Amino acid sequence: MIQREVVVVGAGPAGLCASIEARRKGAEVLLIDENSRPGGQLFKQIHKFFGSKDHKAGIRGINIGTQLLKDAQQLNIETWLGCEVCGIFDENELWVVCNRDRSVRVKAERIILATGAMENSVNFPGWTLPGVMGAGAAQTMINLHRVKPGDNILMVGSGNVGVIVSYQLLQAGCNVVGIVEAAPQLGGYGVHTAKVRRAGVPFYTSHTVKKAEGVDHVRSATVVKLDPAWNQIEGSEFTVSVDTICIAAGLTPLAELAFASGCEPVYSPVLGGMVPLHDDHMHTSVSSIYIAGDISGVEEASTAMEEGRLAGLSASHSLGYVDKDKFQKEFSQAVGRLNVLRSGLFGQKRLKAKEEIFTKKKG
Amino acid sequence: MEKRITDHPVLGPLEDVKKVTIFVDGELLEAREGEMIAAALFANGRQYLRKTVKRHEPRGIYCAIGRCTDCVMMVNGVPNVRTCITEVQEGMDIRTQDGLGDWSDGETV
Numbered sequence: 001m002i003q004r005e006v007v008v009v010g011a012g013p014a015g016l017c018a019s020i021e022a023r024r025k026g027a028e029v030l031l032i033d034e035n036s037r038p039g040g041q042l043f044k045q046i047h048k049f050f051g052s053k054d055h056k057a058g059i060r061g062i063n064i065g066t067q068l069l070k071d072a073q074q075l076n077i078e079t080w081l082g083c084e085v086c087g088i089f090d091e092n093e094l095w096v097v098c099n100r101d102r103s104v105r106v107k108a109e110r111i112i113l114a115t116g117a118m119e120n121s122v123n124f125p126g127w128t129l130p131g132v133m134g135a136g137a138a139q140t141m142i143n144l145h146r147v148k149p150g151d152n153i154l155m156v157g158s159g160n161v162g163v164i165v166s167y168q169l170l171q172a173g174c175n176v177v178g179i180v181e182a183a184p185q186l187g188g189y190g191v192h193t194a195k196v197r198r199a200g201v202p203f204y205t206s207h208t209v210k211k212a213e214g215v216d217h218v219r220s221a222t223v224v225k226l227d228p229a230w231n232q233i234e235g236s237e238f239t240v241s242v243d244t245i246c247i248a249a250g251l252t253p254l255a256e257l258a259f260a261s262g263c264e265p266v267y268s269p270v271l272g273g274m275v276p277l278h279d280d281h282m283h284t285s286v287s288s289i290y291i292a293g294d295i296s297g298v299e300e301a302s303t304a305m306e307e308g309r310l311a312g313l314s315a316s317h318s319l320g321y322v323d324k325d326k327f328q329k330e331f332s333q334a335v336g337r338l339n340v341l342r343s344g345l346f347g348q349k350r351l352k353a354k355e356e357i358f359t360k361k362k363g
Numbered sequence: 364m365e366k367r368i369t370d371h372p373v374l375g376p377l378e379d380v381k382k383v384t385i386f387v388d389g390e391l392l393e394a395r396e397g398e399m400i401a402a403a404l405f406a407n408g409r410q411y412l413r414k415t416v417k418r419h420e421p422r423g424i425y426c427a428i429g430r431c432t433d434c435v436m437m438v439n440g441v442p443n444v445r446t447c448i449t450e451v452q453e454g455m456d457i458r459t460q461d462g463l464g465d466w467s468d469g470e471t472v
Contacts, residue, residue: 036450130421134426137447140447
């Protein structure tokens with residue numbers, strides 16, 4: 001059996017940062033990802049990030065991804081791509097299927113799960129038709145694969161994902177016919193929302209999609225107004241001709257692997273649903289398992305990177321690679337940076353939700 | 364209308380890469396080397412990827428990152444291949460999957 005000190009599952013922003021941090025501290029690291037290329041969802045983020053200089057504000061996600069890959073390469077971090085972690089046995093033995101034809105078992109002293117999140121759906125009649133997809137899926141198609149999902153697109157959801165992807169669809173040459181938002185107010189950061197509005201895209205607050213129609217592909221969407229109790233108002237329907245409907249209705253942490261490994265779950269609606277219970281060191285209820293990024297609660301790429309560093313630092317400290325003073329110093333610096341990201345109108349709710357989880361973990 | 368984004372205000376012009384030939388339900392199509400099957404199909408105007416098990420309803424991509432499995436197709440005789448995260452290969456045989464697919468052409472019985 002193969003043995004490694006730290007195995008990181010998922011090579012997105014959190015997993016890459018965790019690997020880099022643990023390797024820099026001296027631990028032997030194996031990074032595993034099921035995709036043929038590392039970077040997770042960073043390479044479709046072509047907009048500039050928020051935050052301070054510490055958080056690479058003003059730099060496009062795609063460039064941050066390139067830098068992280070360079071760092072990982074310079075540190076000679078062992079990386080297995082095309083490899084799926086299918087299970088974890090006895091808290092530290094990973095079952096990995098590589099390239100869909102070879103089973104490998106890896107014994108790890110510490111495991112950091114950075115498996116990310118997946119998009120939610122909104123289940124109106126017709127939502128399963130080809131042409132109805134997650135907003136992130138459309139973003140992947142245009143920015144990574146350079147293919148338009150359609151020409152006339154309706155966006156459902158005005159949060160950051162909804163407005164950022166709408167703008168990027170315009171950049172890709174698509175027509176965004178409108179953004180539908182069930183809540184009475186818009187949900188995204190002002191700067192992104194304003195860019196889309198300036199481009200002439202109409203917003204429909206207190207509206208939702210009643211149905212999508214088409215035979216083998218979506219051809220139209222019927223939009224309906226909602227009353228203050230979110231009931232559809234009969235007679236307020238209007239139909240738009242579209243070939244694509246993008247759904248930006250939030251994300252759910254991908255925590256199956258953690259739960260199947262015995263990590264205790266906790267429910268946090270603010271953070272996207274069920275997440276593994278964890279402390280501020282990103283340590284779960286299973287002694288060998290740490291988590292980082294969206295699996296620990298859906299936030300942003302910048303918080304995922306900080307959490308990754310924190311998990312890498314904590315795991316290498318627990319293996320004896322970092323002395324107590326250095327650990328304390330770097331730990332409080334990382335927490336400080338995270339708190340900056342979790343401030344403001346949107347961030348405060350997430351900070352509170354995180355703190356509730358940390359408190360619960362303490363018991 | 365052209366589906367490929369040949370020029371982009373942030374990403375620049377689309378890089379020239381080698382082309383490969385794939386067969387989709389018997390039809391010969393051109394794909395870019397290294398791209399995902401679903402991307403090649405979208406570029407060729409095909410978004411109907413499979414039919415559901417019971418009602419044979421059409422399905423396309425939903426998440427495009429390998430999680431939802433809505434995009435699975437028969438690839439080289441093997442059913443349930445996630446086309447959004449599987450790269451095209453020269454001469455690949457890709458078929459619309461009906462229900463759970465058919466293993467009879469595959470390597471495993």
